[in-house]
Every structure is written in C-alpha cells, then in structure tokens.
Amino acid sequence: xxxxxxxxxxxxxxxxxxxxxxxxxxxxxxxxxxxxxxxxxxxxxxxxxxxxxxxxxxxxxxxxxxxxxxxxxxxxxxxxxxxxxxxxxxxxxxxxxxxxxxxxxxxxxxxxxxxxxxxxxxxxxxxxxxxxxxxxxxxxxxxxxxxxxxxxxxxxxxxxxxxxxxxxxxxxxxxxxxxxxxxxxxxxxxxxxxxxxxxxxxxxxxxxxxxxxxxxxxxxxxxxxxxxxxxxxxxxxxxxxxxxxxxxxxxxxxxxxxxxxxxxxxxxxxxxx
Ligand code: SAM
Numbered sequence: 001x002x003x004x005x006x007x008x009x010x011x012x013x014x015x016x017x018x019x020x021x022x023x024x025x026x027x028x029x030x031x032x033x034x035x036x037x038x039x040x041x042x043x044x045x046x047x048x049x050x051x052x053x054x055x056x057x058x059x060x061x062x063x064x065x066x067x068x069x070x071x072x073x074x075x076x077x078x079x080x081x082x083x084x085x086x087x088x089x090x091x092x093x094x095x096x097x098x099x100x101x102x103x104x105x106x107x108x109x110x111x112x113x114x115x116x117x118x119x120x121x122x123x124x125x126x127x128x129x130x131x132x133x134x135x136x137x138x139x140x141x142x143x144x145x146x147x148x149x150x151x152x153x154x155x156x157x158x159x160x161x162x163x164x165x166x167x168x169x170x171x172x173x174x175x176x177x178x179x180x181x182x183x184x185x186x187x188x189x190x191x192x193x194x195x196x197x198x199x200x201x202x203x204x205x206x207x208x209x210x211x212x213x214x215x216x217x218x219x220x221x222x223x224x225x226x227x228x229x230x231x232x233x234x235x236x237x238x239x240x241x242x243x244x245x246x247x248x249x250x251x252x253x254x255x256x257x258x259x260x261x262x263x264x265x266x267x268x269x270x271x272x273x
Contacts (some may be wrong), residue, residue: 003030003077005068005100007093009086009112010043012216013190017113023047025110029079033068035092039083056080058092065096072105079110086114090134090160116158119185119218122195125226129155136161136169143169147176157221163213167204173221174200179233181222187215197259198269202234205269206261234259234269 006025011017026032027049033056034040040053056064068078082091100107120127131153136143150157157177161169166184173182177200184196184203192215196203200221207213234255241251249263256266 001075002103002105003072003075004106004108005072005097006077006079006108006110007087007097008079008081008110009114010040010081010084012085012113012115012118012188013193015043015046017189018043018047019110019112022110022112023049026051026079026081028077030076031068031071031078033064033078033080033096035081035083040081051079056092056096061092061095065099068096069099069103069105072100073103084113084115086112089114089116089132113189115160115185115188115216115218118188119183120156120158120220122188123156123183123185123220124197125156125181125183125220125222127156129223130158131155132158134160136165136172138165140168140172143172144176147172151177152224154223154225156223156226159219159221161217161219163215163217166213166217166219167207169219170200170204170207173219174204177221177224180224181226183220185218185220188218190215195260198261199233202269205272206265209265209268234266238266238270 006029008022008025010022026044029051032040032051032053034053035057037053037055044051056068072078080087080093080096087093088097097107116132120130131150133150136146136159159169179199179201182198182200182203187193196206198206237255238251241254242248252263252266256263
C-alpha cells in the first residue's frame with residue numbers, strides 16, 4: 001500500500017505554535033522533507049524528534065519530487081514541511097502534491113500557522129473575501145503591472161514582502177491602488193511583532209524615517225470600497241478628533257496609539273502629507 005504524504009505546518013516565529021498532531025506526525029513519519037535540513041533539525045531537536053530529514057527546496061523540487069513519489073508508492077510515509085508556516089503557501093510542494101493527488105496517493109494536511117491568515121485575522125480589515133497574491137514581482141514595471149491586474153478585485157488583498165523592497169511596494173500600491181487602508185504586519189508571533197495602520201503613502205513615510213526596516217512582513221490592503229475606518233489618512237483621523245474638541249496633541253497621541261505608531265511618526269506623516 002502507498003504511504004501518506006502529510007503537509008505539516010510549523011511555527012512562523014513562536015515555537016509554541018505547533019499542534020500536538022504536527023508533533024505526532026513528524027515523529028511517526030518515515031521521512032521529513034524540508035527546505036533547509038539544518039533549520040528543521042533545530043525544530044525537531046527542540047521537540048526530541050529524530051525522524052530522518054531529506055532536503056526539498058525550489059532548486060531540487062523536480063528531481064526530489066520524483067524520488068519522494070517513488071518512496072510514497074513503495075509505502076513510505078513522508079511529512080513535508082517548509083522553513084516556516086504552511087507548505088505550498090509561497091513555498092515549495094505544489095509539484096509533489098499535484099502528482100501525488102493525481103496518482104491517488106493519500107495527501108493529508110496537518111494545519112497550523114500561516115503568516116497570511118494570522119496577519120489578515122488580526123488586521124482589522126475584512127476577511128470575508130480575500131485574495132492572497134504572494135510576493136509581488138521585484139522589478140518595478142512588473143510590480144505595477146501585477147498591481148494593475150489586482151486593482152478591481154472586490155476583496156482584501158494580502159501580499160508577502162521582503163523588507164528591502166517594502167518601500168518600493170508601498171509606493172507602487174499607493175500609485176496604482178490609491179489611498180486604501182493598509183496594514184503592515186511585521187514579525188507576527190515574534191518578540192517585535194507590530195501592526196502598522198495607515199495608507200500606503202503614510203506607512204512609507206513612517207518606514208523611511210526609521211534607521212532600517214527589518215524582519216518578516218505581510219501586507220494587507222483593503223478592498224476598493226473598504227470603509228475608511230482606521231485605515232483612512234492620518235490627517236483625517238486627527239482632524240475629526242480636533243473638530244470634536246480634542247486638543248491637537250491629544251488627537252495625535254490617540255491616533256498614534258490606534259495605528260501602532262509613535263507620536264513623532266504621526267507628526268512627520270502629517271507634515272509630509
Ligand atoms: N509558507 C509560509 C506561511 O505559511 O506563512 C510563508 C513562506 S514565504 C517564503 C515567507 C514570507 O512570509 C516572508 O517573506 C513574509 O513576507 C511572510 N512571513 C513569514 N513569517 C512571517 C511573520 N512572522 N510575520 C509576518 N510575515 C511573515
């Protein structure tokens with residue numbers, strides 16, 4: 001009988017975010033296929049799991065898929081993990097799962113952390129319908145074209161982005177998608193977790209003023225008709241409070257707290273707007 005291919009989600013930061021079932025499956029599988037054997041060995045060591053590891057990453061996906069399928073056909077059970085989060089979500093695994101499913105090999109998800117879902121759920125933007133767009137292209141022209149293609153989608157958009165490209169991505173999001181509410185979720189589940197809220201242009205101003213932008217980032221962008229809420233321009237949010245009698249400095253302080261920003265960052269964004 002053929003073995004089972006398990007898709008096991010692993011933590012995206014906090015090592016406690018792993019399910020009892022994930023640990024059992026990783027312990028009982030004959031083989032764990034992973035992107036980086038050193039990284040996964042560390043995770044398994046942390047839980048006292050000694051299952052043999054084999055590398056499976058974007059550069060050997062084609063050859064390794066064949067090899068793993070061969071083993072699955074012979075009855076070997078394989079647990080596929082990625083460096084962090086859910087396999088296949090902007091991570092390798094599609095080729096293996098598609099082929100296993102086509103051959104009638106049992107594929108079982110072992111669900112758990114996923115940055116897209118964690119960031120979306122905590123964003124405060126509608127999760128009723130969302131479009132996960134993965135990473136935007138790194139070249140400006142292609143990035144803008146990709147955003148053009150997403151412009152009319154009536155759903156919240158979710159992107160993964162690298163810290164060194166975040167400013168360019170925010171600038172293009174503002175230019176192509178316009179002033180929508182944006183939530184920048186950084187280092188979710190980690191020590192320096194933060195959620196910044198504002199328009200893309202405002203968040204770009206905030207990040208530019210920081211010495212460096214580091215860590216892992218997921219961007220959530222409101223749908224075209226998203227209610228302004230706390231994603232509307234900072235100036236509007238401050239002015240509304242001032243009109244209703246709040247002293248300007250208190251309004252800035254309150255808006256800064258709600259958006260996860262410092263007073264100075266709000267002040268700077270207001271001046272540049
Ligand atoms: N498969 C993973 C998942 O389920 O979340 C995603 C893998 S993808 C190669 C890695 C990207 O996910 C990062 O560059 C970042 O954009 C996002 N990401 C991963 N961990 C994150 C975290 N702790 N906080 C925010 N974003 C994160």
